[in-house]
Amino acid sequence: MTEPKVPAPKPRKSLALAMESSEGSIREHGRDFLIAFYSALRSLKLYPVENDQVQRALDSIFDTARSLYEVEGALELRVSHEFLYVNSVRLRLNLNNYATFSHVLTTLRQCGIGMVDVEEGVQRREWQIFLSQLLAYAPSDGVPDLSGLWQRMAQGGITHILLKPPPEHDEAFGDSEEAKDVAKRAYERSVAVTKELIGGVRMGRTASAKKIKRAVQSIVDQVLRNEVSLVGLTVVRGYDEQIFTHSVNVCIFSVSIGKRIGLTKLQLYDLGMAGLLHDFGKSRIPLEILNSEVPLTEEQEEVVRTHPWQGVLALFGLRGHGEIPYRAMVASYEHHMKTDLSGFPKTIEPRQLSMFSKIVAVANGYDTPPVRSFGKGVPVRPDEVLREMRENKDLGYDPILVKALINLLGVYPVGTCVILDTYEIAVVHGANPDLAQLHRPIVRIVVTAEGGRTDGSALVDLASVDETGNYRRSIIKVTEGLDYGINMSDYSV
Amino acid sequence: MTQPIKPGGADESYVVENLLQILWKALSAVQLYSSNNKIYLQAVDALRGALTLVWQRLDELQLQVSESALLWEDKKVLSQEDKSDSIPWTLFKDGVRSLTLSPGVEDREIIAFLHVIKDARLLAAEDPDDLLTLLWEEDFQHLRYGFVEISSDDVPRIQADTPVSQSESTPVSPGEIRGRLLREVEASGDTPEGVVDVDDFHSTLYFLDDWEVEYLTGEIDQEYQQNLRAKVLEILFEVFELQQNTKVRGEIISIIDSFLPHLLGVGDFQSVTLVVRRLRKLLDETQELTPDHRQAITALPVKLSNPTALGQLIQSLDDAAVQPTKDDIADFFGELGPHVLDTVLAWMPKLTNERVRETLRQVAERVAQEHPEQVVTALKTSDTAVLLQTLQLTSSLKVARLVPDFGRLLRHADTEIRRAAVDALGAIGSASAMKQLERSVEDEDRGIRIASIQYCVQHRYPGVLQKVEAVISGRALRGADLTEKKPFFEAYGLFCGNAGVDPLYQMLNAKRMFRRKDDPETRACAALALGKIGTPEARAALEKAKGVKDPLVRNAVGSALREIGL
């Protein structure tokens, strides 16, 4: 009998140890490592190398990296989409660390780094050089490019820290075409399900609970993976009736806000469901009122104002298959109540608004018909809505949640048309992932300085600086795209 | 525990095939056994071992899913034609087309995955879940799956918007656009706009402060701690109050009607109690209720407390299907009203769960205390089990009002009932209770006779003397043992006074005329009774008997004298 040809097993480094280490411990050590990474970057930026604080920060990164290596047998820091992974375990964002994580993520991205592979035996000195190079390195023309950094690392004699570019499909700021399409399908299916659901009520039918559930799950997935694409879709108009797209948009904004305030994936699902169903009561409002082309009479307004509690009753009609959507009921009832409990419906007893209701209220406030239904009346600029929500306390939104919304949308929300100091016109594609640069979004140039239209495919980070440290482009003014014949949503689909 | 590898080493596909066979066996174990079963545990161990072997050769394991097989590098590694029991089919049917496992999956996730498969197989078409929704909820980190959308619905694609109708003034040529732009910039001066002025823009404005983080964390906690059902119910009642519309109110009543069984099903007694309270409040406080609504609202709690519904509920408590707190249960029954007593009592003997029995006993006691008339009704039942429970309840409660209803029970055919009635009266212990008890000293049941006479002694009830006298002087005690004789003589001694000294003396000394000589036990009892009389005459009689030969009698005389004292 001939021996079968057996390829030698590929031994993984210290397998036994790797088996022992639980995900939890990687998360914990990984977090410590990242915090050390961030502090070292920060202190190097502020002080000379000899400074005590810098030295302590370097000690700390050296130590945390070494202890991770000891437990794990490997140390890889990887950037993928909007997440950081340590040894393929995704680090969870939470309220106490998201700013730190986001800063590290942005720094790596801007240098065009997809992965930092730390080999055994890395020296403290290597960390110092690597981090200083990261700080000093500005890729030419804002386009992330690793080659320059590689050179400097080699000159600095770094042999234990290897940098790799991001995988091809992982564009620096935009999602890949494929990812964009996945986000689009999720959006389309969610609109279809909502239509089936809300429209079905009028016909005495109900949509499959499974489909609704899947729709919300896919929105949560897409907010976690392709948030920019998905949020971009909220500016599309005319795809379907406004009430359906509005429901999906509120679902998307709610989940995105939820992500920023540290909700878990399953909590995001609960929140998304509440967002998607928040206007379910409108299924009971006569169509001639809902679709009215003329301003509503006071009586008709009153009818519309019944939708929050009508929603509660209507949602009871949905049960029978599956869980009773309690949270959605509460959100439906409360989403037009202001933080001081004015708004509607009026209540008898004082109540404490539920957190999810307040989030849905903020999402709803931003995606409110006058803003989105460009077809009717004068369009309102998204940045103005956001400013109003922040500054006008009478609107009764939870200011901290509005902050989270601004975190998500940036100071210039997606779909905003801006004039740059280069006299180019651009459409905002997404907030800058670096929270410190919320006023410098990622944009698409749609009109050149000469006044010519582009295909809008080039993404530009307004936070990128030239060799002298000056910003390459800055916004000088928000403008009305339509005045220049620009369709904002042309660029988000 | 690891599986042995083929001698001479194994190639990678062997290791993968081996893994999937073990996975399939583990699935059977997961389906058949509970998680603390030995077979289950062995299967899980074997699976972990098999995965460990895979990780010695592969960095991750990517499997393709077809209708009847799992493929690895285009090679079938698990082939299962029989759909009813097939892993590939379960995955394929709901749209899963690929599966990627990576190291770490063996810790927890692979087992969770098997449980998901098991659960998914039990789902019906109309269930709100399918394999994909269940997989999603697990949020696997080491197990990825690719899937296709099975539903063939034609969902329209998003297109970029149709071009906006351009007004005359919309610039088209680059020159026009540039001209317009320059004019706009000039007109606005040079202050950039946005939500904030860039000059005073401070990024920390958008970072959350510590107190804000604290606030959010607190709010999230609260979101998940609130009683959502209660909150939704409050909303329903609020809408009911605010909306006068008959249709709306009718709908809310019917929602609540169908909601109640659900609440009970999940054991949310708190919410049910809330409903019942709020309904009562509606009846009391809402003026403009239509007669129909008034009737429907009145009917709701009644429905809850009908014996069948209540029986269901008690059963679910006993099965521990739901486990509300003792207080919640008590509040709930409290709201239902006293007529639940019958049902509760009827269930008491059938309960297996000690905690529930104890709780329901307290419920019953409370009702009985507050509504003795309900106990009177319960005492009329023909169901002996319920009657017995009721009597036990009255014994522990000592409700004096109930005494007149006992006469009938003391003649009940069932010994156990008579006994319970005697105990109840004994517990009540009032003169009228003792009066009822009198006749039971002649009951045909020995236990009942003894208990009755003991209660009379305990409560010092002289009314029983006549009966006792008849008993001890007649034949009734002839065949009785000491245990029975003793309390009768004791009672006699307590209540007869000096009139009893002589007859007892006769008995003690076995000098009764024309009678068979009394046995030593009876004589000893007579000594005991003299001791109870305790007068100088009784003492004198005892002194005279000091010298009797029978040791039992002599002892009894001694202790009786000691009882009287010097």
Ligand SMILES: [Fe+2]
């Ligand atoms: Fe609304």
